[in-house]
Amino acid sequence: MTKALSRIALSRKIAVSPPIIDKYILEFIALGPTPSNIHIFPKKPKKVYPPSKHLTEMRSVLPGLIAGLSVGKASVPKVFDLYREACPDGYGYETFRKRFGVWHKASNICLFAHKKVMVITDEDKIVFDHWLAGNNLRLWRHATIITDSFSGMHLKKIAEKVQFSNQTVLAYIARYQEGGLVNLKRKYNGANDHWVKSREEKKQNLMKLIHQSPRLHGINRASWTLADLSAVYYDLYGVNVATSTISLYFRQEGVGFRKAKVILTSPDPNFQEKLDHIKSVLSKLKPDEKFFSIDEYGPFSIKMKPGWSYTKMDHPKTVKQFQKSKGWSICTAALELSTNQVTHFYSRKKDTDEMIKLIDLLVTRYASAQKLYLSWDAASWHSSAKLKAHVQLLNKTRGPQLELAPLPSTAQFLNVIESVFSGLARAVMHNSDYQSVEECQAAITSYFDERNAHFRKHPKRAGKTIWGKETVKPIFNEASNCKDFQNTLRRKVK
Numbered sequence: 001m002t003k004a005l006s007r008i009a010l011s012r013k014i015a016v017s018p019p020i021i022d023k024y025i026l027e028f029i030a031l032g033p034t035p036s037n038i039h040i041f042p043k044k045p046k047k048v049y050p051p052s053k054h055l056t057e058m059r060s061v062l063p064g065l066i067a068g069l070s071v072g073k074a075s076v077p078k079v080f081d082l083y084r085e086a087c088p089d090g091y092g093y094e095t096f097r098k099r100f101g102v103w104h105k106a107s108n109i110c111l112f113a114h115k116k117v118m119v120i121t122d123e124d125k126i127v128f129d130h131w132l133a134g135n136n137l138r139l140w141r142h143a144t145i146i147t148d149s150f151s152g153m154h155l156k157k158i159a160e161k162v163q164f165s166n167q168t169v170l171a172y173i174a175r176y177q178e179g180g181l182v183n184l185k186r187k188y189n190g191a192n193d194h195w196v197k198s199r200e201e202k203k204q205n206l207m208k209l210i211h212q213s214p215r216l217h218g219i220n221r222a223s224w225t226l227a228d229l230s231a232v233y234y235d236l237y238g239v240n241v242a243t244s245t246i247s248l249y250f251r252q253e254g255v256g257f258r259k260a261k262v263i264l265t266s267p268d269p270n271f272q273e274k275l276d277h278i279k280s281v282l283s284k285l286k287p288d289e290k291f292f293s294i295d296e297y298g299p300f301s302i303k304m305k306p307g308w309s310y311t312k313m314d315h316p317k318t319v320k321q322f323q324k325s326k327g328w329s330i331c332t333a334a335l336e337l338s339t340n341q342v343t344h345f346y347s348r349k350k351d352t353d354e355m356i357k358l359i360d361l362l363v364t365r366y367a368s369a370q371k372l373y374l375s376w377d378a379a380s381w382h383s384s385a386k387l388k389a390h391v392q393l394l395n396k397t398r399g400p401q402l403e404l405a406p407l408p409s410t411a412q413f414l415n416v417i418e419s420v421f422s423g424l425a426r427a428v429m430h431n432s433d434y435q436s437v438e439e440c441q442a443a444i445t446s447y448f449d450e451r452n453a454h455f456r457k458h459p460k461r462a463g464k465t466i467w468g469k470e471t472v473k474p475i476f477n478e479a480s481n482c483k484d485f486q487n488t489l490r491r492k493v494k
Contacts, residue, residue, distance in 0.1 A: 032294075059103060061086045076100060080227050117150040117173060124181050132308035142184055145172045202241060203249050205233065206290040210255070268408035275414075276407050281373055285338060290369050291405075292334040292343075294360060294376040296350050297424065302326040302440050307430030317431075331444060332358055334374075335417040336366075338456035342420060342448045346441055352384045359390065359402065369400045379411040420451075 051059075065082040080096050105245045121126070124146075131143035141162040148158045149169075159169045176184045209229060214221045217232045223398050226243035250256065268274065285291055288371060303323040311317050332354055333344035343362060347354050362372060376382045383406065391402045407414050428447050434440040 037247055048085055054087075055099060057087055057091060058083065058096070058099060062103060063107075064099070098298050117146055117176060120146065120150050121180075127181060142172060145169055146176050146184070199249075202233075202239070203244075203253060205237060206241075206246060207253065207255075209233065209236075267410060269410040274406065274408045278375060278407075281405055282337070285373075286370070288368075288370040289373070290339075290366050290371070290400075291337045291373040292375060293337060294332075294334045294355075294358065294374060294382075295328055295415050295417045295421070296332045296354075297421045298330040298331075299328050300429065300440075301328045302434050302437050304433040305430055307426075307432070311429045326435065329437050329441060331441075333417060333420075333448075334358060334362060335420055337416060340460060342417075344445075344448055350379070350381060352381045352386045355381055355387055356390050359387075359394070363394060363399050363402075367399060371401045371403060371404050373405050375405040375407060377407050377414075377415055382406065424448075 005013065007021055010016075011018045011021055038071075061083065062079070065079055065086065068082070076097055077093075079100065079255055080093055083090060083096060090096070128143040128147055131139040132147070139162070144162050145158055145164075145371070146159065149155075155169060159166050162169070164172075172184065206229065209232060210224055214224055214232075215230055217235070219228050219232070221228065226246050229246055230241055230243050233239065233246075284293060303325050304319050306319045309317060330347050330350060331344055332347055332350075333342050335342050340442065343358075343365060345357070345361065347357075359374070362374075366372060381387070387444065388404075391404065395401050424447055428443045432443070434443065
């Protein structure tokens, strides 16, 4: 027969705490009658010891000691001083503080005595009854504090009932005693001036901090974190500001955690002068005058290109990194801004001869125009002596007059035709697999023909086309970023 074990012995044997063993036993008993050979060992009742002489003595003298203190002046040290006078051989301070805390929590005597409400007028009683029966929590708390204080309820009980601190309950009682119901219904007018001033000061100090490098404050980081700001703020000003509070202040000030963007700039010392000239020309462009944005697309190789397309999620399209090229080409084009017409041809080089070829093509196509403005970037073949001499020669003929309006140096982002090239790349180059140079050139020509036909049918100086492929409107705007920096050969296949 198995020997019966006590709870402690069983706990040691199976490495389970006695409270858990008691829990299992109670659950087992709840299942119903058990076989007679299973013995249940109930938990032994806890032995209750009678209170000590010092504890009994302390409990007997405390109510009288607290009642003798002035209203709102009671505190544990003061009560202890009175206790030692009444009981010289009693507890020391630390033991007294612990015993007093237990006694005070269980008793109906409030350490912070208060003057209860002595009078409530009949009119106020009607209002308080209405507030007590209503669903407005703020008014219910007001009515509960006043009526319960009038009935003699303990301050601590009132505070627990309305979930306020003792000091807040005393403040409401004082307001009613000073000004009656009118003073009690006084609305909250917001934070006090001191708190508002402190908050604004914290915001200003934090804004100063984020404009400084963390390294200046001994933090080996290039940018701030909320935790670093909180720690540095305490070191500088001796005030703790939580990270959540800092985040709230930043949102209120319109500050967020953002990634820096790379912007395109031009080092040309005559940037503004050239820009103003182009703007002036466009603003005064006459019907018989044409303004061309000129550039070259390429050289581009003929091989399988990555790009976005609809594919099955479990079978994505792949493109080999190393491929044998089927050839290459360059597309030289000019975009006329007033009609959105593109003139283009293909070549195998970028030089002055190709630019002269394009100029002759434009002069022939727009022979009825009075003046042609040519705008391009600062490539060397766009400003060669040979090109300028050819322009001067053409200006002496009876054809349209030519005027050069070059862009500032390294300002390709202002070249409007770059937006058209971006749309071209997205439409016919990305995700392509042309088998020859001629097939690729035919697709590009077809794209330009469709685009020109669209704008001949729907005349428009600027705007998006029906394809919606161009990332920027084809207009001259210094804030535009016409250049597509996402390399057409490096787009992810999806």
